[in-house]
Amino acid sequence: MTTRAARFAASYALLRMAADLGDHWIQSDHQAVTKGQHDENEGQSSRAGRIACTAHVASYTATQGVVLLAGARALGLHLKPSRVVTALALSAGTHWWADRRVHLKAVAEATGKGNFYNLGGPLGGNYALDQAFHHAMETIAAAIAASK
Template identity: 40%
Template sequence: MSAATFAAVFAALYAAHTFGDHWVQTHHQACGKAASGWPGRLACARHVATLTATKLLAVAALLVFTDLTVHPAALAVGVVVDAASHYAADRRRPLAWLAEVIGKGEFFRFGAPRPGTGDAPHLGTGAYALDQSWHVAWLFIAALIIAAG
């Protein structure tokens, strides 16, 4: 595995993640992806699909404009692993459960809207911080898979 390939792929995935998770994701996807039942599952799947497409475009641009190459199968596996981890986290209940199990439940709830209101006292929340750190950790794993191929 080339350290340069890993670093470049990780950077491309990270840049695409921050753009795709905040700019490409629609308001409907953001508000609906944690809802119960099929409406929530579909909103989350649509978000993950557009986010994954954004990441693939970033890696494709990296490969076109540099001399790097990656094995197509490794790219496919890495992107699928990342997409599956993103879907699980964005359904919210799995990440909330994990936070409770490892003693981070109070932090997960930090900054959440007060019960019975739709307000958010500030933009940052514990749930958001844990969500984004989860995604970045899986980007690291995906980049390792892609670079190792």
């Protein structure tokens, strides 16, 4: 029998590893470039952005689900299916919300992080804040998955 702390630690490690795979290896280039598009951006389609983001989040969540279930089985974690579904739903919903970009940008601006969000470069502020948000949500998801 595993403790809740052990289930949490293992669930978090599995979700985090799967998130990196889903965000950086499995996500297509098209999805990465298009998922944040909004009509107010010149020449960009909000519909195309929603479709790309939804496709990305579907593959991202599937990756997390496969890794979490396989890892839990291999480690003998005995996670409750209903908790796993709830954890993955939280991860998926918050991931979609953040990856549409406009919402996370608004939060950054409201909390005084607008300048940091707008830093350029491949690992600029928007990427750092995006990843920090995802890590926080995965922590909550892991706690949900680990509970009995």
